[in-house]
Amino acid sequence: MKFIQNIFDATRPAVTTGKLKPLYPLHNALETMMFVPDHNAHSGAHVRDAIDLKRTMVTVIFALVPALLFGIFNGGYQHYKALGLLNEAMGWGQFFTLDNFIFGAWKIVPMIAVTYMAGLGVEIYFAGINKHPVNEGFLVSGLLIPMTMPIDMPLWMVAISTIFAVLIGKEVFGGTGMNILNPALTARAFAFFAYPSFMSGDKVWVNTSVEAGQSVVDGFSGATALGQYATTGSTSFGAWDAFLGLIPGSIGETSTLLIVLGGIYLIATGIGSWKIMLGSTLGAVAMGLLFNWAAPHMITESQQQFMSIPFYYHLVFGSWAFATVFMATDPVSAAHTERGKWIYGFLVGFLGIMIRVFNPAYPEGMMLAILFMNVMAPMIDHYVVNANIQKRLKRVKA
Amino acid sequence: MSKTHTIRKGLNLPLVGAPSAQVEDFPLGTSFAVNPDEFVGVAPKLAVKEGDRVQAGEPLFYDKKDPRIQITSPVSGTVRAIVRGPKRRLDQIQIEADATTSYHDFGKGLPQDAETAKATLLNSGAWTLLEIRPYARMASPNDNPKAIFVNGMSSAPFATEASIALAGREEAFTAGLKVLNLLAPQTVLSLHAEESAPVLTQATGVDIHRFSGKHPAGNTSVHIAAVSPLNKGEVIWTITAQDVAIIGDLFLKGQYCLDRVLSVAGSGMETAQYYRLRGGMNLSAFFAAKAKPGAYRYISGSVLTGQRIGAEGYLQVNAQQVTVIPEGQGTDFMGWVLPGFGKYSVSRTFLSWLTPGKKYDLNTKLHGEERAFVVTGQYDKVFPFDIYPNQLLKSVWAKDLEKMEALGIYEVAPEDFALCEVICTSKQPLQHMVREALDILHTEMN
Numbered sequence: 093m094k095f096i097q098n099i100f101d102a103t104r105p106a107v108t109t110g111k112l113k114p115l116y117p118l119h120n121a122l123e124t125m126m127f128v129p130d131h132n133a134h135s136g137a138h139v140r141d142a143i144d145l146k147r148t149m150v151t152v153i154f155a156l157v158p159a160l161l162f163g164i165f166n167g168g169y170q171h172y173k174a175l176g177l178l179n180e181a182m183g184w185g186q187f188f189t190l191d192n193f194i195f196g197a198w199k200i201v202p203m204i205a206v207t208y209m210a211g212l213g214v215e216i217y218f219a220g221i222n223k224h225p226v227n228e229g230f231l232v233s234g235l236l237i238p239m240t241m242p243i244d245m246p247l248w249m250v251a252i253s254t255i256f257a258v259l260i261g262k263e264v265f266g267g268t269g270m271n272i273l274n275p276a277l278t279a280r281a282f283a284f285f286a287y288p289s290f291m292s293g294d295k296v297w298v299n300t301s302v303e304a305g306q307s308v309v310d311g312f313s314g315a316t317a318l319g320q321y322a323t324t325g326s327t328s329f330g331a332w333d334a335f336l337g338l339i340p341g342s343i344g345e346t347s348t349l350l351i352v353l354g355g356i357y358l359i360a361t362g363i364g365s366w367k368i369m370l371g372s373t374l375g376a377v378a379m380g381l382l383f384n385w386a387a388p389h390m391i392t393e394s395q396q397q398f399m400s401i402p403f404y405y406h407l408v409f410g411s412w413a414f415a416t417v418f419m420a421t422d423p424v425s426a427a428h429t430e431r432g433k434w435i436y437g438f439l440v441g442f443l444g445i446m447i448r449v450f451n452p453a454y455p456e457g458m459m460l461a462i463l464f465m466n467v468m469a470p471m472i473d474h475y476v477v478n479a480n481i482q483k484r485l486k487r488v489k490a
Numbered sequence: 491m492s493k494t495h496t497i498r499k500g501l502n503l504p505l506v507g508a509p510s511a512q513v514e515d516f517p518l519g520t521s522f523a524v525n526p527d528e529f530v531g532v533a534p535k536l537a538v539k540e541g542d543r544v545q546a547g548e549p550l551f552y553d554k555k556d557p558r559i560q561i562t563s564p565v566s567g568t569v570r571a572i573v574r575g576p577k578r579r580l581d582q583i584q585i586e587a588d589a590t591t592s593y594h595d596f597g598k599g600l601p602q603d604a605e606t607a608k609a610t611l612l613n614s615g616a617w618t619l620l621e622i623r624p625y626a627r628m629a630s631p632n633d634n635p636k637a638i639f640v641n642g643m644s645s646a647p648f649a650t651e652a653s654i655a656l657a658g659r660e661e662a663f664t665a666g667l668k669v670l671n672l673l674a675p676q677t678v679l680s681l682h683a684e685e686s687a688p689v690l691t692q693a694t695g696v697d698i699h700r701f702s703g704k705h706p707a708g709n710t711s712v713h714i715a716a717v718s719p720l721n722k723g724e725v726i727w728t729i730t731a732q733d734v735a736i737i738g739d740l741f742l743k744g745q746y747c748l749d750r751v752l753s754v755a756g757s758g759m760e761t762a763q764y765y766r767l768r769g770g771m772n773l774s775a776f777f778a779a780k781a782k783p784g785a786y787r788y789i790s791g792s793v794l795t796g797q798r799i800g801a802e803g804y805l806q807v808n809a810q811q812v813t814v815i816p817e818g819q820g821t822d823f824m825g826w827v828l829p830g831f832g833k834y835s836v837s838r839t840f841l842s843w844l845t846p847g848k849k850y851d852l853n854t855k856l857h858g859e860e861r862a863f864v865v866t867g868q869y870d871k872v873f874p875f876d877i878y879p880n881q882l883l884k885s886v887w888a889k890d891l892e893k894m895e896a897l898g899i900y901e902v903a904p905e906d907f908a909l910c911e912v913i914c915t916s917k918q919p920l921q922h923m924v925r926e927a928l929d930i931l932h933t934e935m936n
Contacts, residue, residue, distance in 0.1 A: 128858060135922050138798070
């Protein structure tokens with residue numbers, strides 16, 4: 093370890109004085125990543141909790157890893173399945189294969205690398221301008237962004253979406269802690285509206301590139317479950333497969349099981365708000381049941397069918413689980429008060445399912461619901477806090 | 491019949507080095523000092539010059555804005571040095587003490603009315619034992635407090651137990667309460683739910699309220715919020731139980747004596763226990779004899795709110811305890827990624843949560859760098875007030891005075907944010923922020 097410390101010590105003078113000064117935030121970020129610095133408490137409390145923002149963020153990354161690894165396997169699995177190269181009899185033996193992993197990693201690892209380079213580049217640039225250390229928020233955003241993208245997303249689009257999100261979604265508001273919208277969802281929304289042909293439809297979720305002698309199987313459709321529902325009112329995927337994650341979709345969103353495991357880890361460590369997650373679950377279930385009740389009164393048959401699917405289908409198809417566990421719980425853009433988190437969470441689930449069912453053009457209602465609630469969260473907090481203020485005023489009068 | 495309040499939020503830091511109940515004397519030595527910094531809200535104006543003789547209880551300096559408020563010498567002796575900082579700021583008044591202290595005589599006998607009581611308190615310097623809420627600074631003789639809260643149960647880590655401190659001073663404590671009764675219409679004494687020392691439980695002329703729960707259940711702000719919440723414009727005075735005995739002795743014996751029985755604890759002490767020490771005394775001989783050698787932090791006060799004084803430092807005049815803990819040293823390779831079995835955290839992000847009963851020898855490491863406010867809902871777990879801490883702190887940060895008022899800043903003191911500061915992910919200097927905000931508010935309002 094000593095020699096690493098020596099490298100940092102040797103290069104420090106170069107970035108604290110002279111022309112390379114703008115690189116100091118980068119130097120500092122790398123150094124504090126290798127070594128938790130030896131700062132001591134100088135004012136206030138003399139002992140401190142071991143947690144810092146890096147630990148908080150890396151905890152979220154730990155929670156994301158299972159879903160990410162599954163997404164990598166699934167990328168290959170969906171590809172080879174579309175080409176008819178899988179032996180259906182093998183079950184999970186054909187899922188966790190080296191071929192699947194290599195194919196998925198070949199696609200996904202570059203996306204992650206590009207996201208981190210683009211996003212951290214902007215962050216470090218602004219850290220230099222504003223003369224503050226690089227905040228760790230992007231460690232998570234940088235992993236969330238590729239996990240919400242389809243596997244065939246061109247890398248330059250990923251980069252532009254990321255830069256847009258960090259710049260417009262975060263830095264213009266003052267950087268980490270000040271943003272109104274969830275940066276990762278801002279990137280996705282940007283990509284969704286700027287490059288719709290790469291972000292929706294039935295061509296983007298499964299990589300169907302073929303080599304010599306290969307072809308896509310007859311009758312293959314690359315649509316997601318929600319895409320099928322929106323167009324036909326039914327789906328060819330079973331709820332159990334969707335729960336396990338053996339369906340096409342954005343890279344990280346498909347395995348509800350592993351996302352729930354990640355969510356349990358976040359709740360257990362105290363990093364993710366269980367109030368938001370439970371609120372969103374209740375909201376989604378409430379909307380699902382409401383639709384079941386209202387289904388017979390709908391005009392078109394496909395809408396009747398979509399509305400009458402069992403409410404729990406909504407929890408395993410699409411991005412509900414991923415959005416609830418990893419997106420809605422972003423502490424900066426969610427409601428800040430504990431009571432507000434219930435309301436915020438409930439409405440995220442409620443509106444997300446409503447949008448996905450009512451508007452076939454946006455099967456990904458969760459993204460829009462969370463961005464909408466991000467904007468509404470300060471208002472929820474305002475009313476919650478105001479109740480407290482009123483209570484105090486009333487006491488004076490009494 | 492006393493009422494018991496249960497405080498549900500809070501945190502007791504699992505520290506090693508708790509004090510035993512044994513009390514020991516330690517020679518006071520001849521080197522004393524008073525730091526004007528300790529008296530929040532006082533603009534010091536010197537009353538002595540180098541070489542002057544003073545008796546214990548005679549003024550060293552007074553408050554420019556209200557000359558009635560005097561800070562007096564804890565010992566008799568000669569003013570050895572007056573230390574000034576940048577811009578001739580008054581930093582320290584050092585006194586070479588006599589071998590035996592001679593006290594200024596303030597006259598024996600309990601006062602019969604508030605005016606004589608106030609006059610003696612002001613003249614002797616005992617006034618500085620009273621703190622005002624809101625603003626958490628020195629009380630002003632112009633205030634009309636609605637109550638005086640006597641704290642008999644500090645819950646800070648290793649805090650001095652009132653029952654140990656008052657053993658043998660029962661008469662003084664009772665007399666002190668009688669004096670306080672003259673100054674305000676109500677006197678409230680707060681005690682541990684399980685307190686059994688008769689001097690406290692059978693105190694007369696006071697409303698006894700009992701509190702159970704983790705720290706900050708023993709903070710006076712918590713007691714005020716539960717018993718008689720502060721509204722804008724109202725004033726409450728606060729004092730600790732041991733300081734009430736000092737006031738009692740002032741009137742019984744006519745002497746202002748700052749001898750206190752203090753808990754001296756922390757892993758840096760050879761034997762953590764109680765010592766009889768005097769406010770303002772130099773602690774270098776004490777630490778040399780009683781503390782372990784090595785890189786330690788010497789704190790006049792608790793690990794949460796105390797003042798760092800150094801191995802050669804002077805005990806604060808009104809210190810209520812002393813703590814010695816290891817100084818943090820060295821970087822921590824990949825500490826933010828590794829499992830962290832031995833790291834203390836209230837979050838369960840380190841695997842140390844697998845050993846819940848474990849006690850820690852915590853050092854002064856910050857464990858990270860200062861960052862923007864990101865995490866929410868964290869402070870709420872250790873902040874037992876009907877106040878939104880994040881929102882209040884953000885208004886403090888933005889220096890939005892109206893918002894601070896509306897969100898309840900008058901009901902809190904910097905010490906109430908100490909636990910929030912300990913567990914803060916973003917390592918924000920919360921106590922310092924609140925202190926500044928209260929000072930600004932005080933300037934604006936008065």
